Amino acid sequence: MSAVSAASTAPPANSPAAFYLNVNNIEVIYDHVILVLKGVSLQVTQGKIVALLGANGAGKTTTLKAVSNLLRAERGDITKGTIEFQGQRIDQLTPSELVKRGVIQVMEGRHCFQHLTVEENLLTGAYTRGGDRAGIKRDLEKVYEYFPRLKQRRGSQSGYTSGGEQQMTAIGRALMAKPEMILLDEPSMGLAPQIVEEIFEIVRDLNQREKVSFLLAEQNTMVALRYADFGYILENGRVVMEGDAKELLANEDVKEFYLGLSTAGRKSFRDVKHYRRRKRWLA
């Protein structure tokens, strides 16, 4: 485990301009009535992996989609707050413009183009780059270097490849857009633990060698925190806890409620209520 957290490169605290991605107190409403995010703020520092954790329905996916501007296609709307990337507002851009700026989302459940071959899938990722043939070809080889398995299967329709291969295809496809930041939604979904490790190893590799920053939403708290630099825990559309990944891993409450580990044996229900109360205060 060699999580990069060199304190010297970290930006000075409390200066929002220094943050690469700055989500500032956003509120999201679906269909004009369903309030999903109730003021979420989070920051990603350049070159880091930040994990967004929480149970089902906590708002992880919605937060990612708010950043990538895919909300509007699902009748969701950001009603309050701002989102900045490299110091510029991005909440009014179309997804296409955002991809050109270097922010791309890998959606939950892979969403490969099933009837296209693996290679065609990867090539569609380069759509926003236009006719830069030489560069696209070079990057295709690079993706194959990271995912040798995809090279073997380049000619198969991606609908017939395995879940792990599809997740690799989805990540590789995003890489083809030359992103500076990838929003990765639930990469571990439906995959065997071994494949999950493999994918997270590649994520870390990409982070260190290609300097891609990651904001990843995960249910698998343990794995996510092992690979991430920083973590946010969402609950009911609010950030209830945040901290260094290592600190969160060591935190008693996180252990108890998200990792199912408890050092102090069974706790009584009263303590749970106390915990909830405390969380509400934190939020």
Next chain:
Amino acid sequence: MQFFFEVLIGGLLSGVMYSLVALGFVLIYKASGVFNFAQGAMVFFAALTFVGVMELGAPFALALVITFLAMVVLGVVTEKFVLRPLVNQPQITLFMATIGLAFLIEGLAQGVWGASVRGLEIPGIQDEPIQWAMDQWGIGISRFDLFAAGVSAVLVSVLAVFFNKTRVGRALRAVADDHQAALAIGIPLQNIWRIVWAVAGFVALVAGLMWGARNGVQFALTFVALKALPVLIIGGFESVAGAIVGGLIIGAAEKLGEVYLGPMVGGGIEGWFPYVMALLFLLVRPEGLFGERHIDRV
């Protein structure tokens, strides 16, 4: 034997005409997963506009360009006012929208150009047998049918290259597979849809010219879309090649059926024979010969 071949060739060539109409369906289905009920109306609209512009005194080539532009405008307007508000809606919703669109386009075309039947001439191409084939083999092949087949062949080759080899073509297929994922990787859906409706408009224009030249430009042109249905079922909804092969099969089968099976049941089977074939095909191979198999992971 000569008679058999004459019927067969005549059938294959008329099948190409069905393929032309089916192509328009395939294009839109491939790119947006929508069965565009308005395709027949678009064929009618294109033919009527073309004839109307000709009547105003424009030469053939100019009329062609003007009609093409009109089809592009129609496509762009459709995208903006019909498809865009319905992004991510169930397919049945989009299908219903195209039914409404069909009536709108039919009404619009007749409102602007009138509802009378008009003739359409493609210069230099007459519907008469080719003398050479007559002398050589004693088979009558219509010059017009052959011309239509040639046009379709060119159209299909161009479309096949476009879909499989170009960046935009690949994006079109991607959009057909998964709107959301396409959006997420930065493919601008709206541009893609505009392009595909414009291309479908162009195909409708070609089909309208061919059918208009053969049967006259009249409201009945909208019904050629119904003839395209069995073609699509046999060939597959997603395949350009399927539209062609399906058309050939239907064309040959209906003519041969009429000539050889017709007398047994008192004739007149040409009208319904294709639909029976389509029905049988649905039982055996519902995705059609070249259609994309629905991929399920188990």
